[in-house]
Every structure is written in C-alpha cells, then in structure tokens.
Amino acid sequence: MNRRSFIKSTGIASLGLGLKIDKTYSNNSLSNFPIVIATWDVKNATKRAWEILSSGGNSLDAVEQGCRVEEANKKGQSVGIGGLPDREGNVTLDACIMDYYGNCGSVVYLKEIKHAISVARMVMEKTPHVMLAGEGAKKFAISMGFKKENLLTEKSKKDWIKWKENEEYKPIINIENHDTIGMLAIDKNQNISGGCTTSGLAYKMQGRVGDSPIIGSGLFIDNEVGGAVATGLGEEVLKTVGSFLVVELMRQGYSPSDACKIAVKRIVKKPNSNYKNFQVGYIALNKKGETGTFSIQKGFSMTQYNKEGNINFDSPYYHKQG
Numbered sequence: 469m470n471r472r473s474f475i476k477s478t479g480i481a482s483l484g485l486g487l488k489i490d491k492t493y494s495n496n497s498l499s500n501f502p503i504v505i506a507t508w509d510v511k512n513a514t515k516r517a518w519e520i521l522s523s524g525g526n527s528l529d530a531v532e533q534g535c536r537v538e539e540a541n542k543k544g545q546s547v548g549i550g551g552l553p554d555r556e557g558n559v560t561l562d563a564c565i566m567d568y569y570g571n572c573g574s575v576v577y578l579k580e581i582k583h584a585i586s587v588a589r590m591v592m593e594k595t596p597h598v599m600l601a602g603e604g605a606k607k608f609a610i611s612m613g614f615k616k617e618n619l620l621t622e623k624s625k626k627d628w629i630k631w632k633e634n635e636e637y638k639p640i641i642n643i644e645n646h647d648t649i650g651m652l653a654i655d656k657n658q659n660i661s662g663g664c665t666t667s668g669l670a671y672k673m674q675g676r677v678g679d680s681p682i683i684g685s686g687l688f689i690d691n692e693v694g695g696a697v698a699t700g701l702g703e704e705v706l707k708t709v710g711s712f713l714v715v716e717l718m719r720q721g722y723s724p725s726d727a728c729k730i731a732v733k734r735i736v737k738k739p740n741s742n743y744k745n746f747q748v749g750y751i752a753l754n755k756k757g758e759t760g761t762f763s764i765q766k767g768f769s770m771t772q773y774n775k776e777g778n779i780n781f782d783s784p785y786y787h788k789q790g
C-alpha cells in the first residue's frame with residue numbers, strides 16, 4: 469500500500485465522524501503480512517522489527533527488539549534512557565508486552581533499567597504474574613541480569629530544572645509532549661504481538677502511572693482479531709479502556725481505521741470533555757494485516773514497515789481548528 473492509497477483507505481473524506489463505516493474485516497486477503505506498525509516516526513525501530521519479521525522471526529521478538537531501539541535512544545525524551553523525569557527528578561518507566569497466546573507482562577514505575585519492554589517480557593515468561601511495580605520490578609530485573617544505570621541524561625536534567633522555575637503542574641498533556649512507543653506486528657505465521665514503552669507524562673506527580681503498562685488500555689492483542697496501542701494522555705485512555713475497545717470494534721467487523729476513530733470519538737464525545745487541550749492517538753492492525761490510525765489532534769503519525777517499505781504516515785484527526 470502506498471501513502472496515497474493508505475490515506476484513501478483511512479477515509480480522509482469521512483473524518484467528520486458522522487462517518488460512514490466500512491466493514492472491511494470480513495474480506496479475506498492474506499497477503500499483507502508480515503507487517504509492523506508503530507506510533508510516531510520511529511523508522512529505526514520499525515526497521516529493526518522488520519529485520520526479524522522478514523527473516524522469518526516471530527512477532528514477539530520483533531516488537532520487543534523494535535521497542536528496544538527507542539529505549540536505547542538517548543535523544544528520545546519520552547522512552548527509556550533520556551526520558552523526562554517526574555516532578556522530583558525521577559525517571560520512571562512503564563511498559564507492557566502481549567503475545568499471540570494472550571500472555572502478557574508489564575512493569576510500572578521502573579527506575580534505572582532502560583529496557584522496560586524486556587523486563588515486561590521477563591515478567592510474562594519467568595513469573596506467574598502479569599505486572600510488577602517499583603522496587604520489586606527493579607529487583608526482579610537485576611536478578612534477571614539487567615544492568616542498573618542513570619536514566620536522567622544531562623539534557624533531560626536541564627529541561628527539568630528549567631521546568632522547576634515555574635513548577636507549573638498541568639496534568640494536561642501538551643500535544644507535542646507524548647511519544648510513547650507502541651508497536652504491533654504480524655509475523656509470517658499470521659501471529660500478532662504488541663509492545664508499549666514510555667517514561668510517561670513529563671513532570672508527572674511522583675507515583676503517577678498512565679495507560680501504557682495497563683493491558684487493555686495502552687495495549688491489547690487478540691490473535692483472532694488484531695491489536696491496538698495508544699499514545700497520548702493516559703488518563704483518558706484508561707477511562708475508556710481504549711486499546712481493548714479498538715480490538716473489540718475490529719471483532720465486530722470495523723476496519724482498523726474506523727475502530728480507532730470510534731475509540732477517539734468515545735473520548736471526545738464525553739460530557740465535559742476537554743479534548744481540545746489534549747492528545748490521544750491510536751494505531752491498530754487486524755488479522756489480515758490491514759492497518760489504521762486516528763488521533764484527536766493534528767500531529768500524530770504512524771510508521772509502517774511491510775514489503776512495500778518503511779513509511780511514516782500522518783494520522784487523520786478529529787479536531788479541526790479555526
């Protein structure tokens with residue numbers, strides 16, 4: 469699919485949300501996988517995932533390795549090392565992962581270990597639990613051989629000190645201030661996995677956890693149907709169990725793009741919704757390898773790598789200003 473046909477298939481003409489919904493999921497073409505998609509312009513991450521998928525590897529390894537690329541990127545200030553800290557200067561990471569058997573693992577409030585996605589995978593594979601938090605998550609990671617390191621880079625420290633001059637605490641996400649990496653992949657055996665990793669909301673209250681490590685909110689996979697992942701103001705995603713909602717809409721027959729649109733609409737149509745002041749974006753894929761994305765504000769994008777290449781697409785969005 470090239471960029472033009474992607475935009476056409478996401479239904480740019482019908483974005484007013486008085487939409488006409490096309491139920492494309494009942495078609496049965498099996499040609500569009502392997503494929504990987506990710507939130508934002510993260511071509512290095514999708515490239516790494518694609519290397520695994522295109523050489524016959526499985527979707528779980530692909531999403532884990534893809535997410536690790538951004539976790540190790542010091543320049544990214546919302547994932548892994550280099551993430552912006554909470555109000556007290558702590559960089560705390562949240563991540564989750566889900567495989568095609570419906571297994572999942574998650575870490576919240578993880579400090580000093582940059583590869584939160586891999587710790588989440590270890591929680592899934594090496595413990596009888598789904599979620600580990602804080603000190604316990606860190607102890608577990610160290611026991612599994614992960615190395616402790618300082619995640620607060622000079623740049624993020626400087627930005628935090630600057631923020632402290634006013635200490636303006638707005639739990640409303642700035643529309644530029646979110647780039648959680650969420651990644652979804654289908655491998656050659658048509659098995660779907662997903663991962664999501666973030667340092668969360670910049671300058672958050674100490675202890676605050678968003679949607680990203682919460683199965684069903686930040687990420688959900690159902691290998692019979694598809695997967696979805698969220699970015700943006702986690703509180704709003706949590707309140708609507710967003711990723712689970714997107715997958716359930718695809719189960720009902722909605723295309724990935726329409727499922728994302730409806731989930732966004734669920735947020736913006738709430739009574740007293742303050743949607744003009746925050747961003748939420750979803751990406752989704754279904755079992756056939758069809759993909760879609762939708763966000764509240766302009767500015768969100770999705771990167772997709774399949775046999776047609778590694779391409780970043782602007783997301784269609786709800787809030788038309790002016």
Ligand code: SD4
Pocket residue numbers: 546645646647648649666667668669677678679680698699700701702703
């Ligand atoms: C959160 N959804 O913690 C995340 C924010 C985000 O990059 O997207 N950060 O609410």
